[in-house]
Amino acid sequence: MQLPAHGSNTKYVYDSLGMKQPEQIIDFSVNTNPLGAPEVLREKWDEWFDVINDYPDPYANNLMEQLAVQENIPVTHLLAGNGAAEIITLIARYLTGSRVAVIHPAFSEYATACENEDCEVIPIVLSEPDWNLDAAALENQLQGVKAVFLCNPNNPTGMHYQRETVEAFMEICKKTNTLCIIDEAFYDFLPEPVTYIKTVLHQEHVLIIRSLTKMYSIAGLRLGFLAGNPALLQKISKSKPHWSVNALAMKAGIACLQDKAHVAETRKFIEAERAVIFQKLEELGFEYSLSRLNFYLLRDPALPVQKRLFQYLLKQGLVLRHTENFPGIEGKRLRVAVKQPEANKKLLEALTVWKQEN
Ligand SMILES: Cc1ncc(COP(=O)(O)O)c(C=O)c1O
Incomplete structure (x- = not known):
């Protein structure tokens, strides 16, 4: 089974890799507003x-x-x-x-x-x-x-x-x-x-x-x-x-x-959260795209393709978006949504451990 063509619906990612979806997952593959609906x-x-x-x-x-x-x-x-x-x-x-x-x-x-x-x-x-x-x-x-x-x-x-x-x-x-x-x-x-x-x-x-x-x-x-x-x-x-x-x-x-206030609040929230994430990624030695939005591309420069990192995070219930079907990127990076601070922190902690072990 092929990796799914889109983010979200995380069960299909696990199924395609023959992995069991953990009870608790955080879906970083969907790039909708992390503050939710108005x-x-x-x-x-x-x-x-x-x-x-x-x-x-x-x-x-x-x-x-x-x-x-x-x-x-x-x-x-x-x-x-x-x-x-x-x-x-x-x-x-x-x-x-x-x-x-x-x-x-x-x-x-x-x-x-x-x-x-x-x-x-x-x-x-x-x-x-x-x-x-x-x-x-x-x-x-x-x-x-x-x-x-x-x-x-x-x-x-x-x-x-x-x-x-x-x-x-x-x-x-x-x-x-x-x-x-x-x-x-x-x-x-x-x-x-x-x-x-x-x-x-x-x-x-x-x-x-x-x-x-x-x-x-x-x-x-x-x-x-x-x-x-x-x-x-x-x-x-x-x-x-x-x-x-x-x-x-x-x-x-x-x-x-x-609801103009929701839009304004979202922009402010994402900008602040993205800055925190990028600073930490910088410290850890990851590369990231210079995104101005609610998602970014992540790359561990030590890996030619990110499959191993992708699966390492999947095992912990952290679901990033693969890039296999983006011509020109094809697995060399992973797409990550900016989520709520707690979720972003969990991902950064997992990436910290990854860097210590790899
Ligand atoms: C760039 C882009 N355009 C359009 C869509 C489709 O959006 P919608 O949910 O409105 O169908 C997506 C969904 O991921 C998207 O990323």
């Missing part, structure tokens, strides 16, 4: 119960209206999805049979979804440890490519590309007549969030993917959206199941968007 969801949950009796609004209008105000773009430029994952699938269906490129390292679903739709997927692999993107150098590679995916801020590195780079990338895509798809699922974790969503108002070749499941820790509810020009959104939405976004997700989404 408290308002718990408070309102019972009140929302009745919405499950009826079919949800197929266009998620109330939610989209609120997003339109928040993002300051017309609602006609937005499409709701059952998580960003559904949005990626819809885009892939729209691209069926085309040549598509993915800038790696990146979330694995772009390639998987496009391959499932018989696309020819061209990997463009950036070099570690900086993963710099030289937009101008891509012009040749993007000739004849219908669409390209860029994950910014980046999963798995936690880093983000500079504004000049992203703007140059969008320009090159325009020149080569390539649809430029930027996934901003984690943009709101940046200490100073940068978004390119407004570009869709004047650039028809740009699509921006967003998720609400990360910042608001509602991965089990599923909620995301796509921003783009209305004619293109209409084509992309053709294969969308009519009621794909459920009514509880809509209620929760609206409440989440109103």
Whole structure:
């Protein structure tokens, strides 16, 4: 059995390695908000119960209206999805049979979804440890490519590309007549969030993917959206199941968007916690990616691939995210979520012992 393609659902990691999952585990492989969902969801949950009796609004209008105000773009430029994952699938269906490129390292679903739709997927692999993107150098590679995916801020590195780079990338895509798809699922974790969503108002070749499941820790509810020009959104939405976004997700989404304090608190918490973690990793002699998000890449420079460290931690119930299916990284690093201080401390203690023993 192969290692699972995604984080979370830790049982599958243990099963794939023929290991027994310990009673107590800490899941560092899932990169949702360590502070959890906004408290308002718990408070309102019972009140929302009745919405499950009826079919949800197929266009998620109330939610989209609120997003339109928040993002300051017309609602006609937005499409709701059952998580960003559904949005990626819809885009892939729209691209069926085309040549598509993915800038790696990146979330694995772009390639998987496009391959499932018989696309020819061209990997463009950036070099570690900086993963710099030289937009101008891509012009040749993007000739004849219908669409390209860029994950910014980046999963798995936690880093983000500079504004000049992203703007140059969008320009090159325009020149080569390539649809430029930027996934901003984690943009709101940046200490100073940068978004390119407004570009869709004047650039028809740009699509921006967003998720609400990360910042608001509602991965089990599923909620995301796509921003783009209305004619293109209409084509992309053709294969969308009519009621794909459920009514509880809509209620929760609206409440989440109103909770600005939760977002501010999350950013502050993560920045402080990440600084503590990085300092300790430095002391212990581990390498880490210069992440500005709620996860980072970890590497013991003594190991060419991190499998032994991965399994050592799994035995103790500390589940990190393998990187076997991230082209360009392929096991040379492990992805780790920033969790609550107690959990982070446990991991750092385990890493301390690892270094003493190895
Ligand atoms: C970069 C990126 N985009 C999109 C998704 C999918 O998010 P959602 O939970 O909204 O489907 C993920 C999930 O891990 C992700 O890492």
